[in-house]
Amino acid sequence: MKELISGVESExxxxxxxxxxxxxxxxxxxxxxxxxxxxxxxxxxxxxxDDVKIGINGYVLQIKRGFDVVIGESFLQNLKxxxxxxxxxxxxxxxxxxxxxxxxxxxKGPAPEQKAA
Numbered sequence: 482m483k484e485l486i487s488g489v490e491s492e493x494x495x496x497x498x499x500x501x502x503x504x505x506x507x508x509x510x511x512x513x514x515x516x517x518x519x520x521x522x523x524x525x526x527x528x529x530x531d532d533v534k535i536g537i538n539g540y541v542l543q544i545k546r547g548f549d550v551v552i553g554e555s556f557l558q559n560l561k562x563x564x565x566x567x568x569x570x571x572x573x574x575x576x577x578x579x580x581x582x583x584x585x586x587x588x589k590g591p592a593p594e595q596k597a598a
Contacts, residue, residue, distance in 0.1 A: 493548040511540060514553045516592035519560070521546045522585040533584060535559045551592040560586060 521533050523546045533544045535556050544550055552560075563583035571577050 493545040494542055494550045494552065507538065511537075511553055511555070514555060516551045516553055517557050518549055518589040518592050519544075519552055519557060520549050520587045520589065521560070522587070523547050524585055533560075535563070549589060557588060560584060 521544055523530050530546060533546065534541055535544070536542070537555055537559055542552060542556055544552070561582075565581045565583055567579045567581060569577045569579070
């Protein structure tokens with residue numbers, strides 16, 4: 482498979498969707514942005530071992546859990562922004578709203594720079 486975003490695709494990360502009418506400058510911006518090493522941890526529950534799909538403006542990455550992968554900083558920010566909002570009551574019957582991260586993941590820092598192909 483030809484890499485759509487240089488330095489991102491591997492056996493554990495792949496671009497599963499890119500809009501057909503995407504402007505060239507947007508793809509180029511994704512190629513040039515700084516990359517990070519990330520590991521999305523496996524979790525309990527029915528979705529806990531499924532691949533994780535994150536996207537930006539029609540560009541979607543499918544990431545395997547439990548592996549160190551390289552993704553762009555904008556995709557990492559998207560991952561950080563994925564949250565559940567839980568509503569409940571405290572002991573005094575007051576409304577309580579809690580935001581919980583959707584995915585357990587580790588940001589392991591900047592990826593080593595790669596030379597353009």
